[in-house]
Amino acid sequence: MAFYEANYEFIRLKEVYKGNPEWDKAFVLFHCLSMRDRYTAEHSIEVGYYAAKIAEQLELDVNRFFLAGLLHDIGKINMDDNPLKSDNILSEKERKQLKRHVLSGVMTLTELGFGKDIVQFCLRHHERMDGSGYPFGVKEEHISIEGRIAQVADVFSTLTNFRSYRSKHKIYTYEEAIELMRKDAITLGIFDLRVISILEGIIDNKKIGLPDRNSRYA
Numbered sequence: 001m002a003f004y005e006a007n008y009e010f011i012r013l014k015e016v017y018k019g020n021p022e023w024d025k026a027f028v029l030f031h032c033l034s035m036r037d038r039y040t041a042e043h044s045i046e047v048g049y050y051a052a053k054i055a056e057q058l059e060l061d062v063n064r065f066f067l068a069g070l071l072h073d074i075g076k077i078n079m080d081d082n083p084l085k086s087d088n089i090l091s092e093k094e095r096k097q098l099k100r101h102v103l104s105g106v107m108t109l110t111e112l113g114f115g116k117d118i119v120q121f122c123l124r125h126h127e128r129m130d131g132s133g134y135p136f137g138v139k140e141e142h143i144s145i146e147g148r149i150a151q152v153a154d155v156f157s158t159l160t161n162f163r164s165y166r167s168k169h170k171i172y173t174y175e176e177a178i179e180l181m182r183k184d185a186i187t188l189g190i191f192d193l194r195v196i197s198i199l200e201g202i203i204d205n206k207k208i209g210l211p212d213r214n215s216r217y218a
């Protein structure tokens with residue numbers, strides 16, 4: 001199961017980067033996030049893991065992508081329990097608050113001096129290639145490779161995650177999630193198709209298919 005592999009990689013990186021100032025800051029922040037909301041923390045480990053796997057295929061700096069994934073939802077740390085831990089349909093006000101987690105995270109990461117790549121990953125993870133995302137609704141020409149990978153890794157983890165106590169949503173298998181995202185990439189143009197294809201190749205190679213849950217891509 002991917003989460004266990006992802007968590008193993010997280011523990012390994014904690015040892016490797018112990019004493020590195022940027023990683024030490026990240027581990028402290030992440031520890032706070034995991035105390036605040038275990039589900040978001042586990043999801044973030046998965047996002048880092050998937051992002052690193054995709055980055056590896058593109059010959060990018062794998063560990064930077066893992067780090068970025070760990071911190072991409074850090075802006076949720078100061079969000080109210082509702083919407084953070086809600087499994088109900090969100091009100092307009094709650095939806096607005098949920099969306100604020102992106103810029104809240106960007107401010108935290110910038111303030112603490114994290115690299116541009118880590119900030120970009122966070123900033124763009126809810127944008128979409130056709131301009132339908134948030135917080136700014138920018139289109140593909142403004143979405144860096146960090147953002148493109150972040151979008152795919154984030155949604156894939158959200159669709160396929162089964163550990164949440166918020167489990168009344170539909171759970172997707174890896175194959176179902178990839179198929180859905182590929183369709184969305186082709187028909188709606190919301191994801192980078194090349195990134196989807198890379199993730200598909202990773203899943204195919206590993207032959208992992210596990211049940212998961214559907215969420216609101218938040």
Ligand SMILES: [Fe+2]
Pocket residue numbers: 072073101125126218
């Ligand atoms: Fe998010």
Ligand SMILES: [Fe+2]
Pocket residue numbers: 043047072073154218
């Ligand atoms: Fe996320």
